[in-house]
Amino acid sequence: MKYVDEYRDPRLARSLLHEIRQTATQCWVLMEVCGGQTHGLLKSGIIQELEGVVELIHGPGCPVCVTPAEAIDFAQELALRPGVLLTTFGDMLRVPGSRESLLTVRARGGNVRLVYSPLDAVELARQNPSQQVVFFAVGFETTAPATALSVLQAAQLGLDNFSLLVAHVRVQPAMEAILQSAECRVQGFLAAGHVCTISGVTSYEELSARYGVPIVVTGFEPVDLLLGIQDCVAQLESGTASVSNQYQRNVRDAGNRHAMHIMSDVYATADRPWRGLGTIPSGGLVLRPEWRQFDAEYRFQRPTPTLLIECADCRSGDVLAGRIKPPACESFGTRCTPESPLGAPMVSSEGACAAYYRHAPKSGPHAVSITNTGR
């Protein structure tokens, strides 16, 4: 596939690995923000190849993983109400709420339908006027323009049977929360490339300057990931800390103004609890009051959240905050597997636990090498 295969070239990846090893005089600690990057780094073997040169801490960039259990519980409750069709992305289906997942709710009669796009949910609402179609809107800035557009389309079509259960989160406040933590070891960030297609590059400048950390916008293929690491390491070695863009084919400095206009028309920022990280100031999006008729929280009365009991055997909170790597959890790969997950990071295609379970070498640090694969 054009614009993918070229960035999986093992020869170019090897040159970049060589450059990084030549540049680094000590082992630098970087955080890749997006779970898609975590998978790319493990699958290509970059983490193992750079052992002792760069340590990668895996960031909280898995929207499914950070969605609070009470939001999932409410989605499940809606799916069981007569006349409601709950739609969402496939990633959400097996994520555990406080008691069960949407998959088990569907098995006992809940009306849950997977869609590829929130705009498909609008089309379902148009075709099924007798049903209340709710889209469970999860995701970062990458996804928020699509869900915002679904509201604009539903409004223009005059649909009174479409609404959003909004659980969108914003990446930048979460990065700041990580930097503020007393135990933070992160010396540089690989910023989430697809989030930046929307929000741009320049918005990170204040964060980089305030905390003195390099922030490099980075893509997902092996060559993209290595370009991001190389830039970060070069900055750290020269004692500088600035924002740079190693994903310029897809990311403009100012982001996508059309997408940001659609988002700001529909959403406002709000404080938001992140699973594993606690409440993050301005860490989420909510529908503006003028779009309240499309807000599932307003249309359907939300029950008082039950006291949340996270599974004691699951350390997903520590994994999401970058405090431990998945294999350090006692349940990893034994009581907790993708087939029978205890926590969300083992379920999602972007979760760090699932990435280790699928891609980490089973023996020896260099059992996987740069191969002609990617995400």
Next chain:
Amino acid sequence: MCLAVPGKIVRWLDHDPTFGRAEVEFAGIRRICHMACVPDAAEGDYVLVHAGIAITQIDAVEAQRVLEDLAILNDVDEEHAL
């Protein structure tokens, strides 16, 4: 979840600011994508598509420049290895 796939715009179907759509080809497979966020992209251009909507237009010149720079780096490395 932030997975996005590059595809080539085959033809625009509708230029409406909210309902704009185009046919986009991904490795031989054609899908209809929403285009509200890339209204200026033209047929033949590549866009990155996520959750059914194009989120950015791919800069072909920039993509080529990075690969050329890397090819030079690779040549230098191989010369040193000889």
